[in-house]
Amino acid sequence: MADDTGIGGAPTPPVDGTTAPVPNDEPGLVPDLATQPVTELVDLGETLLVQAETFLASMLRPWNAYQIGIVIALWALAHVLRTVLGPPIRNWMGTREGWPKWRMRILAVIHQRLRSIFFVILLWLAVVIMxxxxxxxxxxLLGIIATLATAWLFVVFATRLIRSRFLRRTVRYGAWVYVTLHILGLTTDAARLMDRAALEAGEFRISLLLxxxxxxxxxVLIAVARxxxxxxxxxxxxxxxxSPSMKVLFVKVLQIAFYGIAFYIGVKAIGIDLTGLAVLSGAIGVGLGFGLQKVVSNLVSGVxxxxxxxxxxxxxxxLGETFGWINTLGARYASVVTRxxxxxxxxxxxxxxxxxVNWSHSDAFVRLDIYFGTAYGDDPHEVRKLAIAAAKDVDxxxxxxxxxxxxxxxxxxSVDYILRFWIRDPTQGLTNIRGNVYLAxxxxxxxxxxxxxxxxxxxxMLGGEMPKASD
Known part of the structure; x- marks a missing residue:
């Protein structure tokens, strides 16, 4: 029966490509397993470098150089078209006063990207003609550049749905890199390269690809949820x-639901095990019990x-010395704007x-009281009639x-009176209406x-001496 040794008694590598175990007496015949990822990373980098050199060398061919010149000329022509047609298009947009806001926003985005739009159209015309x-x-080569320009332009319009500037730029640049690698056929090599660039600690492994x-x-999921x-x-x-309060509650619940679903789907799609969050949730519970009592109390009070x-x-x-109207109700606080x-x-x-004190809890009617006094020589019946008539004439x-x-x-x-009257707009102020009634x-x-x-x-003043105090 044949043995598994090769020349000089060294073990023959298995057919499946795995590394055979090294005998204890000959540890230097097989490379260390710890250096294998680094070696593969270097080999992959050298392969990509060779491909890049081949691509750059192909640029020196006559027809490739001609196509690069055509691209530069078309970009210059697109710039000229943007300079000539941009102002008339903007003036035409200014006359569209009755259009909805979303349509005007689309037109504004298109106007900002006129140069790229002209460039893509000219590229495809050149490709068809050639x-x-x-x-x-x-x-x-011209077709590849036209495809790249079209994909990049589509990414720009798609990422405009993201309102956060930082998130929009991050997604845009990432999408540009991905579509470029995909069109050039380098996604597999790039994925292998990023997957090899990883940090490992026991069973924990996080790579650049992840x-x-x-x-x-x-x-993407957060943008869709937003x-x-x-x-x-x-x-x-x-x-x-x-009701306004239920509107705020529904909006808060929807925000928590949509963002929670987006986070859960994103974590599952990445492949992260959520069972480890049980320990984290326990730690968060302890933290809430000791250090976040006020925060939790405000959240529950808001609900x-x-x-x-x-x-x-x-x-x-x-509330105390604060008088105003509720502007917004947040998860932690209420915004009160004063006069x-x-x-x-x-x-x-x-x-x-x-x-x-909620001045408009059940309705908006508010009764105000003011006090005044008149001399004893004035008829109180007439005073009451005059006071009522004066109050009625005030806006x-x-x-x-x-x-x-x-x-x-x-x-x-004086004879003291109280005058009571009603208003229905306390948000317009209370001191000013009292002052107007006093003036009336x-x-x-x-x-x-x-x-x-x-x-x-x-x-x-009493005349004579003051009487002396007796003993």
Whole structure:
């Protein structure tokens, strides 16, 4: 029976290409397994370098040089067309006032890429003409450049859907590299090269190929999730049958759902095992219990506020010294804008635990009270009529909720009254409407000789000596 030894007793490599085990007494006959990935990486790099040298050498052939010259000339012609036709097209766009915004945005993107569009059209015209009148091999390079330019232009228009500038550029450059390698037939070699560039620690292995795949897949999925989130949110915001608080809740739930699904699909597509996240979730739970109590409390309080509809965007509230209307309801805080333009970010927990005055919770009607006094010599019946009539003449004071005026006491210097009236627009301010009513009272009282007294004191000087105090 034949043995498995070769010349000099060295083991013969197996047929399947694997490395046979090295005897303990001859460790130097087979390369170290630790250096095998590096060797393969170097060999692959040398192969790609040889292919690149071959491609550059082919550029020196006459017809390839002619095709490169044609490409440069067509690019210059496209630049001239962009310079000549760009301003008239922009002026024509300015006359399209009744068009929807999405159509105008498309036109703006097309106007920005006019040079590339002209270049692609001219390239394909040149390819068609050369294939019609010359050998196909003499337009081969021109066809590759036309295909690359078309793919790059398509990537530019496709990535415009991504609003994040950083994410849009990342996806665009990655897509450009991929389509270039695919058209040139180098995707397999590039994938092998990036897969060999990896970090390994035990069973953990992360390669450059995995990182690139993760960036591309997650970027595309997040862009799609953002598109669906924005589209659905706009439809919810324009639905008049849904209350403002429920609109905010639906939008938040949709954002969490879409982005969560995108992240889960992206991680599974990359091939990362999610079972290891169980330990991470436990650690996050411990962190929430100790260090993120306020954050979790604000998140839960925000959900409660949205569910019970106690506070909704547009409501006018008072919390301590802060008076304003709710601008937005976030996951952690509520934005309250005051009359002087200040925007307070109030944590949701404070809106739950503290006493909040909601001036427009059930309806927008608000009653305001002002106090004043008149002299004892003035008829109180006439004063009440004048006060009610003056309040009715002020703008913003509701006429179907008639103002009322009552005597509330007899003071040291005046008869004290209270005037009550209603408004329906507290967002327009409370101090200004009180001031207007006071001015109306002043004008009415001055016209009818009603005096507004002020405290007076009389000082009497006694003549003679002051009596002495007795013992």
């Amino acid at each position: 294939r019609e009148f010359t050998w196909p091999s003499r337009s081969y 990182v690139v795949q993760a960036i591309v897949i997650l970027g 598109f669906f989130t924005v589209t659905t949110s706009n439809r919810i915001q324009t639905n008049e049958d849904i 409660i506020i949205l569910l019970d509809k106690s506070i909704k965007p547009g409501d006018v509230i008072s 002087d333009g200040k925007e307070y970010l109030i944590p949701n927990e404070d809106l739950i635990t503290n006493q909040v 913003r004071v509701l006429s179907f909720k008639a103002p009322v005026c009552h005597i509330v006491g007899f003071g040291d210097s 009272l002043w004008d009415a009282f001055k016209e009818h000789d009603i005096s507004i007294p002020f405290p007076q004191r009389e000082v009497k």
